[in-house]
Every structure is written in structure tokens, then in C-alpha cells.
Amino acid sequence: MSLPVYQHINVRTIQLDDLENLLSKNLNLKHPVALNLKFLDLDQQREMIGLIENFFQTNNLSFKFPYPVYLVTDHESTITHMPTAFDMDSLPKFFTQRESKMNVKESQLISRNRLLQQEITNADSQSIEESMNRYGQVHRQIFEMEKERLFYRSVLNRLMKGKYNG
Amino acid sequence: MDKKRLVKSLPQEDLKGFEEFIEGQSGDSSFLPRGNAQAKKEISFEHFTFLTNDSTRLNKIKDLLMDKLPFASRYEQGQHLISEQTKELKLLRKHLFEICQKPDSGYRKSLGEILDKFFEPAGD
Numbered sequence: 001m002s003l004p005v006y007q008h009i010n011v012r013t014i015q016l017d018d019l020e021n022l023l024s025k026n027l028n029l030k031h032p033v034a035l036n037l038k039f040l041d042l043d044q045q046r047e048m049i050g051l052i053e054n055f056f057q058t059n060n061l062s063f064k065f066p067y068p069v070y071l072v073t074d075h076e077s078t079i080t081h082m083p084t085a086f087d088m089d090s091l092p093k094f095f096t097q098r099e100s101k102m103n104v105k106e107s108q109l110i111s112r113n114r115l116l117q118q119e120i121t122n123a124d125s126q127s128i129e130e131s132m133n134r135y136g137q138v139h140r141q142i143f144e145m146e147k148e149r150l151f152y153r154s155v156l157n158r159l160m161k162g163k164y165n166g
Numbered sequence: 167m168d169k170k171r172l173v174k175s176l177p178q179e180d181l182k183g184f185e186e187f188i189e190g191q192s193g194d195s196s197f198l199p200r201g202n203a204q205a206k207k208e209i210s211f212e213h214f215t216f217l218t219n220d221s222t223r224l225n226k227i228k229d230l231l232m233d234k235l236p237f238a239s240r241y242e243q244g245q246h247l248i249s250e251q252t253k254e255l256k257l258l259r260k261h262l263f264e265i266c267q268k269p270d271s272g273y274r275k276s277l278g279e280i281l282d283k284f285f286e287p288a289g290d
Contacts, residue, residue, distance in 0.1 A: 116224040138244030138262040152258040
């Protein structure tokens with residue numbers, strides 16, 4: 001058993017066979033993954049990002065949970081839905097821990113977390129993604145409408161105040 | 167604290183009767199905590215905290231995926247809230263226009279002042 005710290009994977013080619021070896025269904029089951037695409041040139045990086053996204057989509061897997069999969073790339077984050085970073089140092093620090101021998105208490109905690117990880121992985125990622133997007137979209141609209149309502153209400157209050165003050 | 171420093175820092179009167187006891191104490195006591203052991207303890211505590219935080223994170227994700235999202239999509243309130251907001255906005259807009267449309271409204275007065283300032287009425 002090991003701590004859920006980053007597993008760094010260096011992607012050096014865009015061959016499909018190599019990709020099959022790199023990506024598996026349990027890729028982010030036990031730890032977060034950082035796929036370093038910096039060894040490829042810009043066009044190859046873009047192509048690889050598409051292939052990786054496609055892998056998660058076709059296998060109905062999520063790159064967000066149980067642990068996130070980060071792409072270390074020179075491209076801007078807007079070209080993909082996956083979380084990206086420009087270098088290894090800019091990855092979230094939460095999962096950066098020193099590896100060392102664990103005591104009994106920590107091992108017990110890890111095995112308890114294993115159950116949670118498995119449970120989260122079994123969820124239907126595609127339908128979850130859809131319902132999350134739908135929920136977000138509707139509530140963003142409600143937020144905008146509420147902002148408009150508050151604006152009208154403040155204008156109305158000022159007008160009424162002016163009317164009473166003459 | 168160092169034995170010599172302790173002896174120097176305290177007044178001589180306070181040390182009366184303890185001289186032999188102080189002399190008898192060994193300089194490097196085995197009861198003192200060792201630096202290495204302390205560091206080890208800190209590291210394991212650090213890992214335990216990290217694992218506890220991770221467990222909390224996983225629990226929150228599980229709750230979101232298994233309970234909150236299915237509940238939210240089964241009892242969807244978004245569309246109802248949007249229609250309520252639309253009605254409210256319509257009402258507020260209507261009310262605002264009614265106030266602003268009155269001949270003695272502040273809006274008309276201000277607009278009149280601005281227009282008079284730029285296009286002064288003839289005869290002034």
C-alpha cells in the first residue's frame with residue numbers, strides 16, 4: 001500500500017500501442033496522475049490530449065474522481081476539459097507528500113479509503129457529468145437573474161426614497 | 167537547559183543543599199528527547215493528517231455522486247425558480263417604467279435638465 005501521491009508518467013510518443021500501455025481503467029483509482037506531455041512537440045501534444053480525452057469518454061471514466069488526472073502541457077487550459085498545468089511545480093500541492101514507511105494506523109486508513117475509491121469509480125461518470133453541467137447551467141442563469149432583480153430593486157428603492165424626500 | 171548555565175543563572179542561595187545532586191547528574195541524559203525521534207514522529211503525523219484529509223475529500227465526493235446529484239436531478243427546482251424569477255423581473259420592470267413615465271418623475275426631470283443644458287430653450 002502506498003500514499004495517494006502523484007504518479008508521474010512521461011509520454012514520449014503518440015503511438016496508440018504505447019498509449020494503451022500508459023492508460024488503463026484503474027489509472028486514477030488509487031492516486032492522482034500527472035501525464036507529462038512536454039517531451040512531445042506542440043502539435044503532437046494537442047493530438048495526444050484529444051486521444052486521452054477520448055479514452056476517458058469511450059470507457060465512461062472520469063478524469064476528476066476518485067483522483068484527478070493532470071496534463072502537463074504547453075497548451076492553454078482552454079483546449080481541453082481536463083485539468084492542465086504548465087509544469088510539475090504548478091500542480092496542486094495537496095498530493096505532494098514525502099513517501100515513507102507507514103504505521104499501522106495509516107495503513108488502516110488507506111484500506112478504508114480503498115472502499116471509498118472503489119465506490120466512487122463505480123459511479124456512472126457520463127451521466128454524472130451531464131447532470132452536473134445541467135445543474136450548473138441552470139443555477140448560473142438563476143444567479144444572473146437574481147443579480148438583475150437586485151439591481152432593479154435598488155433602483156426602485158432609490159426612486160421611492162427620492163419621492164418621499166421630495 | 168545546560169547544567170552549567172542553570173547553575174550560573176540561579177542565585178547561590180537557591181542552590182544551597184542541591185550542589186551534590188547537580189554535580190551527580192550526567193551531562194548527556196538519556197531521558198532527553200532525541201532530535202531524530204522527534205522528526206520521525208512529525209513525519210508520521212503529517213501523513214496521518216494527509217490521509218485523513220484525503221478520506222474527507224473522498225467522502226465528500228461520494229456524497230455528491232451518490233446522494234446529492236441523484237436527489238438534485240430527481241427533484242429539479244431550477245426551472246421552477248427560473249419561471250418565478252422571470253415573473254418577478256417582469257413585475258419590477260413594469261413598476262419601474264410606470265414610475266419613470268410619470269410627467270413629474272425624477273427620471274423625466276433629470277432628462278429634461280440634461281436636454282435643456284445642451285439645447286437651451288429659445289428666448290433664454
